[in-house]
Amino acid sequence: MNKKFSASRRMLLSTGTSCAVAGLVSASGITTATAQIAPPLAHTNDREDPIWSKVYWAKKGDVSLYIFRKRVGDPVRDQEKRPILFLCHGSSVSSRPTFDLVVPGHDDDYSLMDRFARYGFDVWTMDFEGYGHSSPSPGNSDVAAGAEDLKAASEVVLRETGQSRFHLYGESGGSLRAGVFAMQEPDRVHRLILVAFTWTGKGSPTLTKRAQSADYYRTHNRRPRDRNMIRSIFTRDKPGTSDPAVAEAMADAELKFGDTAPTGTYLDMTTKLPLVDPTKLKVPVMIARGEFDGIATEDDVLNFFRRLPVPDREFVVLPGAAHAIALGTNRRQFWHVMRSFLDMPPRLDLANPTTGDKSGQ
Numbered sequence: 152m153n154k155k156f157s158a159s160r161r162m163l164l165s166t167g168t169s170c171a172v173a174g175l176v177s178a179s180g181i182t183t184a185t186a187q188i189a190p191p192l193a194h195t196n197d198r199e200d201p202i203w204s205k206v207y208w209a210k211k212g213d214v215s216l217y218i219f220r221k222r223v224g225d226p227v228r229d230q231e232k233r234p235i236l237f238l239c240h241g242s243s244v245s246s247r248p249t250f251d252l253v254v255p256g257h258d259d260d261y262s263l264m265d266r267f268a269r270y271g272f273d274v275w276t277m278d279f280e281g282y283g284h285s286s287p288s289p290g291n292s293d294v295a296a297g298a299e300d301l302k303a304a305s306e307v308v309l310r311e312t313g314q315s316r317f318h319l320y321g322e323s324g325g326s327l328r329a330g331v332f333a334m335q336e337p338d339r340v341h342r343l344i345l346v347a348f349t350w351t352g353k354g355s356p357t358l359t360k361r362a363q364s365a366d367y368y369r370t371h372n373r374r375p376r377d378r379n380m381i382r383s384i385f386t387r388d389k390p391g392t393s394d395p396a397v398a399e400a401m402a403d404a405e406l407k408f409g410d411t412a413p414t415g416t417y418l419d420m421t422t423k424l425p426l427v428d429p430t431k432l433k434v435p436v437m438i439a440r441g442e443f444d445g446i447a448t449e450d451d452v453l454n455f456f457r458r459l460p461v462p463d464r465e466f467v468v469l470p471g472a473a474h475a476i477a478l479g480t481n482r483r484q485f486w487h488v489m490r491s492f493l494d495m496p497p498r499l500d501l502a503n504p505t506t507g508d509k510s511g512q
Contacts, residue, residue: 161465161466161467161468161488200223200224201223202221202222202223202265202268202269203221203222203223203224203225203226204219204220204221205219205220206218206219206220207219207220207307207311208307209277209300209303209304209306209307210303211280211299211300211303213286214280214285214286214288215285215286216277216278216279216280216285216286216300216303216304217246217277217278217283217284217285218275218276218277218304218307219246219247219251219264219275219276219277220273220274220275220311221251221264221265221268221274222268222272222273222274223268223269223271226273226311226312232273232312232313232314233271233272233273234271234272234273234317234318234341234493235272235273235274235275235308235312235314235316235317235318236267236272236273236274236275236317236318236320236493237274237275237276237277237301237304237305237308237317237318237319237320238250238263238264238274238275238276238320238322238325239276239277239279239297239301239319239320239321239322239325239326239328239329240276240278240279240282240322240324240325241322241323241324241325241326241347241416242323242324242325242412242413242416242417242420243324243376243380243381243384243412244381244384244401244405244412245278245279245282245283245284245405245408246276246277246278246282246283247276247283247404248283248401248404248405249276249322249401249477249478250262250263250264250276250477251263251264251265251276252397252400252401252404252478253400253404254394254396254397254400255396255400256396257394257396261397261400261478261482263477263486264276266486267490270490272318272493273312275304275308275317277300277301277304279292279296279297279300279325279328279413280292280296280297280300280413281372281373281412281413281415282408282412282413283408284408289372290372290413290415291368291372291373291413291414291415291418292413292415292416293413293415293416293418293419294324294327294328294331294415294416294419294423294426295331296415297324297325297327297328297331297332297415297416298328298331298332298335300328301319301328301329301332301336302332302335302336305317305336305339315338315339316338316339316340316341317339317340317341318340318341318342318343318344318493319332319333319339319340319341319342319343319344320343320344320346320489321343321344321345321346321348322346322347322477323346323347323348323446323474324416324417324420326345326346326347326348326349327348327349327416327419327420327426327427328416329343329344329345330343330345330348330426330427330432331426331427333432333434334427334428334431334432337432337433337434340434341434341435342434342435342436342437342492342493342495343432343434343435343436343437344436344437344439344489344492344493345436345437345438345439346438346439346440346476346477347439347440347441347444347446347447347474347475347476348438348440348446348447348452348455349420349424349446349447349451349452350424350425350427350429350447350451350452350454350455351424351425351451351454352420352421352424352425352447352451353448353451354448354450354451355445355446355447355448355451356445357387357388357445357446357474358420358421358446358447361417361420361421362421362422364417364421365418365421365422367414368414368417368418368421368422369418369422371414372413372414372415373411373412373413373414374411374412374413374414374417375410375411376405376410376411376412377406377410378402378406381398381401381402381405381406382395382398382399382402384398384401384474384475385397385398385473385474385475385478385479386398387445387473387474388441388443388444388445388473388474389442389443389473391480392441392443392471392472392473392475392479392480392481393473393475393478393479393480394480397475397478401478425455427455429455429456429458429459429460430458430459430460432459432460432461433460433461434461435461435463435464435492435495436456436459436461436463436464436465437464437465437466437467437488437489437492438452438455438456438464438465438466438467439467439469439476439485439488439489440452440466440467440468440469440476441468441469441472441473441474441475441476441479442468442469442470442471442472442473443472443473444472444473444474444476445473445474446474449468452466453466463495465488465492467488469481469484469485469488470484472484472485
């Protein structure tokens with residue numbers, strides 16, 4: 152892992168995958184994982200077909216959870232099942248300002264939802280309890296509550312698509328929510344992507360500074376979240392890794408929901424880590440980290456990666472990127488590695504010796 156490559160540094164330990172790409176590390180001989188079957192491969196939509204979208208609502212007790220979906224083609228008319236990608240936002244900004252952002256005056260595509268809809272995925276996201284359009288609550292929307300939100304949302308996905316499993320993506324605080332959900336509901340998850348993830352938090356400059364306010368997080372369910380705070384998401388680690396216009400567009404979109412955010416994930420990340428046990432993740436995992444991300448040290452995340460029991464796993468470091476990889480200047484590199492992970496073909500060496508089935512099931 153000390154060798155540097157012109158693009159990302161990439162450690163790939165993957166079932167049935169050749170090592171033809173520079174920087175791959177073979178994992179032959181690791182046999183602790185349960186076989187995982189990939190969904191149908193997604194394909195780029197080369198035509199400019201319109202992207203269809205719809206709002207849904209899930210109920211978690213008295214809490215209403217906002218869910219948003221995008222894909223190419225009306226699912227009722229074309230009835231084509233596409234691989235599902237579910238996106239989990241972080242601690243300070245709700246779903247669509249994070250994953251469906253429009254930056255005025257910029258032709259570049261900043262909507263992760265649009266990009267992966269064009270790649271052929273059925274893309275979903277949600278506002279966790281206390282964020283965006285979802286109900287405010289008397290709680291602080293911590294990681295445990297987020298996992299329960301995902302359980303409620305997964306029932307909507309099943310009802311609308313007939314598919315019980317989906318790819319799950321979590322970013323920053325959302326990666327903890329996604330990781331806990333994947334531990335609790337492994338049969339719901341095809342592949343798991345953890346972005347800007349932290350395990351123990353040891354050595355994290357961001358969490359060290361944040362811990363100074365732990366007493367406030369214990370005694371308050373919401374914290375201030377103004378324009379400067381949103382700007383800091385893009386500048387606190389390495390200024391210049393994103394376009395300043397992105398932070399302004401995100402702030403414009405997010406501050407419509409008010410100038411506070413729940414404290415739950417901040418309290419969890421400063422007082423309760425680790426929350427995700429790598430030995431309990433039984434699905435393929437990709438961990439993506441920006442070169443300059445201050446939320447976790449590379450050693451901390453690599454130690455988590457080494458303990459994953461699945462042989463199908465990737466650790467990717469994106470150069471010239473900080474915390475907000477998916478909205479950074481070099482986001483196209485991230486799209487590339489993310490898509491290649493989600494499009495991984497199924498293993499062919501797991502044929503059923505009785506039936507001769509070579510599907511890997």
